[in-house]
Amino acid sequence: MTTVTRRILTIVAAAMGLSFSTVHPETARAVDAPGPVPSAQDQTCLACHGQEGMSRTFGKNDSVSLHVNGKAFAGSVHGPLGCAACHADVDLANHPGAGKSFDSSRAFSIARAAVCSQCHEDKAKLFEGSVHARALRTGNLAAPVCTDCHGAHAVVRKTPAANDVACRKCHGAIFDAYLQSPHGKAYGKPGPVKAPICADCHRAHDVSPASTGTGLRDACLHCHTGAVEAHQKWLPNTKLHLQVVSCPACHAPTSQKRVDLRLYDPVTKLDVTAKQEQARLDGPAGVGASSGALDSKALWDLMRGVNRDGTPGRMTLVGRLEVRSGVEAHQLTDKSKAIRDCVVCHRKGADPFKNVTISIIGPDGRPIRYEAKQDVLHGPTSVEALSSFYAIGGTRIGILDVLLALVLLAGISAPVAHLVLRRLLRKKQAAQKRAIGESE
Amino acid sequence: MHKLYVHPLPVRIWHWINALGFVLLILSGLQIRYSGAVQLMSFANAVQTHNVLGGVLILNYFVWLLFYLFSDKIRVYHPELNPAKYFRGSLRQLWYYGYGIFKGQPNPHHVSVYRKFNPLQSMTYQVVMILLVPIQFYTGVLLWDVNRFAASIQLFGGVRVVDSVHVVLFIFFIGFILIHPYLASLGHTSMAHFKAMITGYEEVEDEPGRGRPR
Numbered sequence: 161m162t163t164v165t166r167r168i169l170t171i172v173a174a175a176m177g178l179s180f181s182t183v184h185p186e187t188a189r190a191v192d193a194p195g196p197v198p199s200a201q202d203q204t205c206l207a208c209h210g211q212e213g214m215s216r217t218f219g220k221n222d223s224v225s226l227h228v229n230g231k232a233f234a235g236s237v238h239g240p241l242g243c244a245a246c247h248a249d250v251d252l253a254n255h256p257g258a259g260k261s262f263d264s265s266r267a268f269s270i271a272r273a274a275v276c277s278q279c280h281e282d283k284a285k286l287f288e289g290s291v292h293a294r295a296l297r298t299g300n301l302a303a304p305v306c307t308d309c310h311g312a313h314a315v316v317r318k319t320p321a322a323n324d325v326a327c328r329k330c331h332g333a334i335f336d337a338y339l340q341s342p343h344g345k346a347y348g349k350p351g352p353v354k355a356p357i358c359a360d361c362h363r364a365h366d367v368s369p370a371s372t373g374t375g376l377r378d379a380c381l382h383c384h385t386g387a388v389e390a391h392q393k394w395l396p397n398t399k400l401h402l403q404v405v406s407c408p409a410c411h412a413p414t415s416q417k418r419v420d421l422r423l424y425d426p427v428t429k430l431d432v433t434a435k436q437e438q439a440r441l442d443g444p445a446g447v448g449a450s451s452g453a454l455d456s457k458a459l460w461d462l463m464r465g466v467n468r469d470g471t472p473g474r475m476t477l478v479g480r481l482e483v484r485s486g487v488e489a490h491q492l493t494d495k496s497k498a499i500r501d502c503v504v505c506h507r508k509g510a511d512p513f514k515n516v517t518i519s520i521i522g523p524d525g526r527p528i529r530y531e532a533k534q535d536v537l538h539g540p541t542s543v544e545a546l547s548s549f550y551a552i553g554g555t556r557i558g559i560l561d562v563l564l565a566l567v568l569l570a571g572i573s574a575p576v577a578h579l580v581l582r583r584l585l586r587k588k589q590a591a592q593k594r595a596i597g598e599s600e
Numbered sequence: 601m602h603k604l605y606v607h608p609l610p611v612r613i614w615h616w617i618n619a620l621g622f623v624l625l626i627l628s629g630l631q632i633r634y635s636g637a638v639q640l641m642s643f644a645n646a647v648q649t650h651n652v653l654g655g656v657l658i659l660n661y662f663v664w665l666l667f668y669l670f671s672d673k674i675r676v677y678h679p680e681l682n683p684a685k686y687f688r689g690s691l692r693q694l695w696y697y698g699y700g701i702f703k704g705q706p707n708p709h710h711v712s713v714y715r716k717f718n719p720l721q722s723m724t725y726q727v728v729m730i731l732l733v734p735i736q737f738y739t740g741v742l743l744w745d746v747n748r749f750a751a752s753i754q755l756f757g758g759v760r761v762v763d764s765v766h767v768v769l770f771i772f773f774i775g776f777i778l779i780h781p782y783l784a785s786l787g788h789t790s791m792a793h794f795k796a797m798i799t800g801y802e803e804v805e806d807e808p809g810r811g812r813p814r
Contacts, residue, residue, distance in 0.1 A: 547758025571778030592704030
């Protein structure tokens with residue numbers, strides 16, 4: 161049987177609702193074309209779905225392509241499995257029927273992607289905990305599912321060349337910044353060390369928000385194994401710095417920084433996600449109390465409310481110095497250009513402390529940030545409200561500066577005044593001493 | 601006038617190391633806290649200097665502590681247990697510094713081997729040496745390695761609380777360092793007490809009861 165004859169028969173059979181289920185896939189494959197070709201069973205599907213322009217419409221200007229490139233599918237990692245492996249729900253007797261209805265093409269695509277978990281249970285489980293999955297659960301249909309990164313039919317095992325990376329579809333500006341960084345420039349080049357791409361730092365499936373947890377710092381230290389020791393040579397309290405200062409804050413030296421104060425539960429050792437705390441921050445005691453940005457009094461009241469009597473444990477605000485945007489976080493430079501001058505942060509009025517946010521973890525796993533005024537770092541109430549965050553010089557409490565000025569004034573002026581008075585009255589003192597001497 | 605040996609060698613060594621150390625700690629502390637406004641040295645050098653000096657002074661503190669713990673000289677720090685007597689003596693000393701000294705009246709306190717401090721000094725030095733200096737050292741050690749001592753810092757109430765205590769005491773010691781040398785210059789000559797802290801011998805009046813205020 162020639163290939164042409166086989167294809168004609170396939171189309172006819174498909175039209176009749178039949179399939180070549182009795183034909184062994186291996187023998188059914190075409191032999192005259194280079195590379196894998198669809199199995200005979202898949203040819204049945206491709207009789208229709210192989211046609212360019214085949215699509216399903218969901219509404220005005222909303223459709224999804226149902227066209228499948230047969231050769232590309234056959235060459236994909238799923239090629240040997242065939243169409244039915246993922247589309248087992250298709251009832252050939254009634255196909256194409258009305259099928260399940262969807263509000264949009266995106267909803268359809270998301271629903272279809274759920275089939276991946278049938279085989280890739282481990283990856284699906286990881287994905288379920290990711291920021292992308294949580295965004296989906298909270299109704300953000302733009303969040304990616306399996307097929308957005310791996311493709312629907314031409315499924316690839318791993319991310320291909322940097323320029324084609326799936327993340328770029330949504331995070332284009334960040335990806336462009338990455339390409340200009342030492343990592344981006346070195347990616348794909350031969351050498352003893354492989355430069356990282358998105359998934360190497362952010363992980364492939366259990367993608368967590370960049371500013372939560374220790375994942376990103378751990379990712380840096382995973383490759384830069386000597387970094388801790390290198391910092392210890394010149395940076396006091398190295399471990400503390402690595403905890404509270406994000407790597408890009410120094411290694412993207414031109415970036416704008418901010419202090420993020422995250423509500424944290426020391427008992428569970430987790431960032432706070434409670435909805436009631438979000439309501440508190442949104443409410444009149446939160447940003448509403450201070451015209452959009454929390455001041456030190458409002459923050460103090462807020463923390464007293466959070467830790468009111470009867471609350472188990474004592475929540476606190478954990479501070480972290482980070483860059484303000486994802487783009488800037490990827491504008492990394494060569495380490496010789498990284499910030500090493502301590503005074504960039506450890507002085508009054510330092511730029512990083514001009515931008516302050518209070519944050520809690522939102523339902524989608526990403527931080528919800530609330531603007532705060534600079535004085536939350538410097539006010540006397542910060543001793544209680546912000547007991548776990550302090551940067552020498554940069555966040556010093558103003559009233560202690562006043563106290564120091566008063567002590568200096570008194571400590572200098574009192575002895576000087578005492579000395580001057582003694583000198584002015586020295587004749588009287590001498591007379592008195594003489595009188596005492598004579599009386600004895 | 602006769603000479604009295606009131607400052608044993610270990611005390612003098614401790615005192616001058618402590619004095620120099622505290623001055624340098626204050627200077628490096630000012631540099632650390634007021635970087636940008638103060639330009640004595642780089643921030644990194646100030647931190648390094650502050651840490652090293654802190655360690656030296658902690659060791660030095662034990663010179664003072666061990667000497668007095670294992671010497672009968674500890675009697676100079678014995679508190680006056682009669683409150684009325686104590687407050688009377690303190691008021692008399694305050695009256696002297698604030699009024700009598702300008703009139704040429706004699707110092708109401710007369711130094712002896714086991715009573716080298718006047719009532720004001722006695723109270724101040726007990727609080728300083730037994731309470732404030734140890735707290736300052738303790739908070740300094742906690743801030744030296746915040747991660748290592750995270751549990752203690754948490755117990756204290758957080759790093760900002762620890763730092764605030766350290767800074768308040770830092771301000772107190774600045775005041776102390778400014779006032780202390782001036783008060784030390786109020787001996788029978790302006791250098792008498794300074795010389796005594798070098799030689800160990802104080803020059804005291806031959807007749808201790810002489811010139812008490814009426």
